[in-house]
Amino acid sequence: MRQTLRIRQLEALMAVTTNGSVTAAAADLGVSQPAVSRLLSDLEKSFGFQLFDRRKGRLVPTQEVRYLQPSVDRVLELMKQISDASQNITQRKAGHIRVACLPGFATSHLPDVVASFLKDRPGVTMTIEPDRPERILEWMVGEQYDFGITDGFNGHPGVESRNVDVRTVCVFPKNHALENLSEVTPSDLADENIIHTRRDSDFFGRLSKAFQQANVTLNSHIEVRQFTAACELAIKGVGVSIVSELDAVHYTDRGLSYRPFKPFLPHTLSLVRPVLKQPSLITLEFIEHFSESLNAFRTLA
Structure with a gap:
């Protein structure tokens, strides 16, 4: 029964094939000469044929080894890729x-x-x-x-x-009268068309309650699912909205302005x-x- 091949044996095989000597191969692999000789001896037993001929002081791979070399190269390259990939995973890369x-x-x-x-x-x-x-x-x-x-x-x-x-803000087009305020309350929006999230959403329920407690009518104008849609509509001047500041900041270079909304109404x-x-x-x-x-x-x- 043949022994299971080991990657180190194949590395020793290719190192000697490249360098032509056990001494140089050992230096490349960072191991002793006896260790390389032992790896090659075990590999010969596993393969069942001679690995090298000695010619003019150099070890020259046999025809059998030359036939195997492309396959061995692919195996070693694949192992290198696996090693690199595992290292990248460990390093979160x-x-x-x-x-x-x-x-x-x-x-x-x-x-x-x-x-x-x-x-x-x-x-x-x-x-x-x-x-x-x-x-x-x-x-x-x-x-x-x-x-x-x-x-x-x-x-x-x-x-x-x-x-x-996250904080919420009142958004409106640049140069809107609300820009003169340091913060916006429901009372400041009494005459404004309001763009708001779905009526069945938790956020709309809390916004509606804030208006009720201020005795201000929430002038529902457009209902949307996402804050980003509200920002887009506010830029076009169809109304104002209360949205997450996280979304609002991405529209300030497109004509949107905003101020903090009070009372405290986080999203x-x-x-x-x-x-x-x-x-x-x-x-x-x-x-x-x-x-x-x-x-x-x-x-x-």
Whole structure:
């Protein structure tokens, strides 16, 4: 029964083939000459044929070895690739991350975060899939994605979540009268058309309550699903809106202006991942990277 081939034996074979001597091969491999001789002897026994002929003081590979050489080269190159890949994984420089997010994030905050994360990680690839919160929850429960960015999450035994409260602001076109204020309250919006999120959303419920407590009518004008859509509409002058500052900042160079909204009305983001799916090291690192990107927008209350 033939012995199982070892990578070190093949490395010794190619080192001697390249250098023509055991002494030079040992120096290249960083081992002793007897160690190289032993590796070659064991390999000859495993192959069942002679590996080298001695000609003018040099070891010359036999025709059998020359025939095997392309295959041996491929094996050693593949092992090098595996070694490099494993090192990259250990150093968080390789891997694949599947991210599900709210549609607005796919075009506002997330691209900058992904770009900064991948800058020094050329071996990392990503899938980014935007969809509504209900669908993101399904994907997390089904372990189809590694990480999700959503809102309105009420908990699920199959999903681990971390909530982050971010500041909200009132957005409006540049040169609007509201720019003269240091902060905006419901009373300041009594005569404004309001662009707002879905009526069945938690955020709209809290916004509506803030207007009621101020005895101000919320002039509902346009209902949207995403804050990014509200920002786009506000730029065009069709109304004002209360949105996450996280979204608003990405539109200031396109004609949008904003001021802090009072009373305190945070927007809650949920960072979610499957409970039973063991996350890769690179996934955990990306989650922390994304979480840190929110620090400038977190509420202090």
